[in-house]
Amino acid sequence: MKIDIANGQYFYDLFYQISFLLVLIIYLIEGHKRKFPWSTWLLVIVTVRIFFIIGSKFGAITSEDFRYFAENLRFPALYNTNLIGALIFGFIGVGIAKILLRIRYPILDAFAIAAPFGMAVQRIGCLMVGCCYGTETHLPWGIKYGVDSPAFVHQFFTHQIGMQDVLSQSIHPVPLYFIISCLLTGIVLILLRHYWKRPGNLTLFGLMLLLVSRFLIEFFRDPESNGSFQGNYFLGLKLVQLFSLVAVITLLVVIRIREKQQTTKTFIVQANHPLHNAYYLLMLSVLLFTTKNWFSEIELNVLFFALVPACLLVSVSLIKNYYSLRVKISTISLMLLSLVLMSQKIPKGDTISTKNIRFGFSNGDYTNNHNIGHGEGCSRVSNSQSFKQKFSLGGLGYSIVKKDSLKVLEYGVNGYFGTRSETGLITGAKNNDPVLGINPFVKISNNWFGGGIGLHLGNLKLTPYYWREENNIASMPQTGTQNTFIYPLVYARIGPEKILSLSYHLGDHFPAPFPAFYEYLELGSGFGSNNFRLNLGLNFMGAFILKAKVPIGDRFILEPLYQWNNGLIPDFNEDYQFSVGLHYLLSSSNTR
Numbered sequence: 001m002k003i004d005i006a007n008g009q010y011f012y013d014l015f016y017q018i019s020f021l022l023v024l025i026i027y028l029i030e031g032h033k034r035k036f037p038w039s040t041w042l043l044v045i046v047t048v049r050i051f052f053i054i055g056s057k058f059g060a061i062t063s064e065d066f067r068y069f070a071e072n073l074r075f076p077a078l079y080n081t082n083l084i085g086a087l088i089f090g091f092i093g094v095g096i097a098k099i100l101l102r103i104r105y106p107i108l109d110a111f112a113i114a115a116p117f118g119m120a121v122q123r124i125g126c127l128m129v130g131c132c133y134g135t136e137t138h139l140p141w142g143i144k145y146g147v148d149s150p151a152f153v154h155q156f157f158t159h160q161i162g163m164q165d166v167l168s169q170s171i172h173p174v175p176l177y178f179i180i181s182c183l184l185t186g187i188v189l190i191l192l193r194h195y196w197k198r199p200g201n202l203t204l205f206g207l208m209l210l211l212v213s214r215f216l217i218e219f220f221r222d223p224e225s226n227g228s229f230q231g232n233y234f235l236g237l238k239l240v241q242l243f244s245l246v247a248v249i250t251l252l253v254v255i256r257i258r259e260k261q262q263t264t265k266t267f268i269v270q271a272n273h274p275l276h277n278a279y280y281l282l283m284l285s286v287l288l289f290t291t292k293n294w295f296s297e298i299e300l301n302v303l304f305f306a307l308v309p310a311c312l313l314v315s316v317s318l319i320k321n322y323y324s325l326r327v328k329i330s331t332i333s334l335m336l337l338s339l340v341l342m343s344q345k346i347p348k349g350d351t352i353s354t355k356n357i358r359f360g361f362s363n364g365d366y367t368n369n370h371n372i373g374h375g376e377g378c379s380r381v382s383n384s385q386s387f388k389q390k391f392s393l394g395g396l397g398y399s400i401v402k403k404d405s406l407k408v409l410e411y412g413v414n415g416y417f418g419t420r421s422e423t424g425l426i427t428g429a430k431n432n433d434p435v436l437g438i439n440p441f442v443k444i445s446n447n448w449f450g451g452g453i454g455l456h457l458g459n460l461k462l463t464p465y466y467w468r469e470e471n472n473i474a475s476m477p478q479t480g481t482q483n484t485f486i487y488p489l490v491y492a493r494i495g496p497e498k499i500l501s502l503s504y505h506l507g508d509h510f511p512a513p514f515p516a517f518y519e520y521l522e523l524g525s526g527f528g529s530n531n532f533r534l535n536l537g538l539n540f541m542g543a544f545i546l547k548a549k550v551p552i553g554d555r556f557i558l559e560p561l562y563q564w565n566n567g568l569i570p571d572f573n574e575d576y577q578f579s580v581g582l583h584y585l586l587s588s589s590n591t592r
Helices: 008-033 038-058 063-072 083-100 114-129 150-157 174-191 201-220 223-229 239-260 274-290 297-322 325-342
Strands: 351-374 381-403 408-424 430-445 449-462 466-470 482-494 501-506 519-525 533-539 544-552 556-564 576-591
Touching (some): 008 482, 038 083, 083 239, 150 223, 201 239, 430 482
Antiparallel strands (some): 351 576, 482 501, 501 519, 533 544
16 A cells, blocks of 8 residues: 655544544533533543643653753654653543543543544554654555655665665555554443443553553564653563553552442442632633643644633633522623524414525635744744645535525535645746545525534645645655545634624635635625625635625626735735636525
8 A cells, every 4th residue: 555645744633623523522421421510521622632642742752852841842743753641641640630620420431432443543644644654564555655754764774775766665554453452442341331340440451452452563663753751662562662562550459449349339430519619710721821842733733622612611600609689680681682682583383495506716826835843033944935826616505595484494405526736936836636526515604603514525735825834854845735535624603794704714714715725814794685695705815805795686696706815925926816706596495
């Protein structure tokens, strides 16, 4: 098997976030089954995540990295991670949360099922990048990685391959071994979840299984990919294997002793005082603020997955306990009255259903930049190249819109196809690629709020205005385009569209958000009309967007968009992109 991906880091970050989201969902399900108080349980989850991420870094820190950390109070731009360190720190996080939140009931086993499945998903990103690469093998399931992978770089500098090679030697697919072992561990834990007598033994047993698999897989893993453990052997085993072996024996003894200790103690799950949770949340917020430089942007994202709902629930519990009944009733009544008065009126029970088909075209001519290197500020060592980008795409879509007195629901699918080309302004290198994809989506909105989700699948291309890539080797960039086969669609709006609304779009644009329309904010108004709309937007590199929705008769809607540079981005003064979409109403019907 061959894995040659130009932007493997994108997939690593993607599956890293998906794994944490999956783990959060399983945590919430387990907490619900055990009737844990939601706000307290979310605070525990946030704490464990903080310690888990920090532990993954300290578990693989080298002496040089630690010296850098001590001098700068932050981790280097490039660092290794270690699963064992993450698990140890995660256990510490559980203990600290239990003590500070004064939790008197067992919570450890609620983490058992989620951990292995989350690790399995995260290892898909490792498989795409090739960071946990194995030793050379001639087995039929061996993997060859491309020139951008750590495996290729390692084999190049150890003279296993030469300048003429474009793929690494065939190596053991270590991340795939981890994926299989984690899935098997999760299945075994589900089957034995009611076998253990003592609370906590399920998690300890799961940890033991993970360490056993780690011990075995290390025989096939290249020691250079072990971070701080690389090249260190004792008695013919790697240090990480010896540590795993000692830990497995210790856990086996602990589990056996705990199982022999019969207990009939019953635990009562009690909710914490809202002020107690609020103080703890404040402490976590201060901790995150003071250590924010310890985390990457992606790591902060996965922390916010749990921190944001925790903040909301803690705030709600405070309001419920510290506002008078009069204030509660007045606030709710005023909110409901405002919604009733400002909502659009459709006779109750009626639903208007329309079927729409849309056609579109987009085109652009602009310049972006790709920087590859390492370091920060004046000490950064890097190479940069700007690329002249051009694209032309066509699109076709179909959707069904249903309106009733409370909401508007739209669901459908878009398809798009076209080409894009780029020319390196230093090397003169030219790349031409097709762009094609399919985009199922669903959106729901009322007068004040709107939201939507979807997915793009296909041969997708993204061209960020400034793409900064971290790499130990400051090689000359060969492309300004990021490739992916999957991309999310997220849409969020606040405010009435016919008066004034603010909306966020990620992968939400017709005929296609690629390569240049994939993320922007816009402020718009219908000037009192539900059909006409004029929006002024800004993408996340400072380019302006002018967008409109213009009805033509009863069956057509024209949606033009023009995006241009505001003059603040150097070398991009002649940038422009535009698109136009034409919606046609096929049919309309009323149902009751």
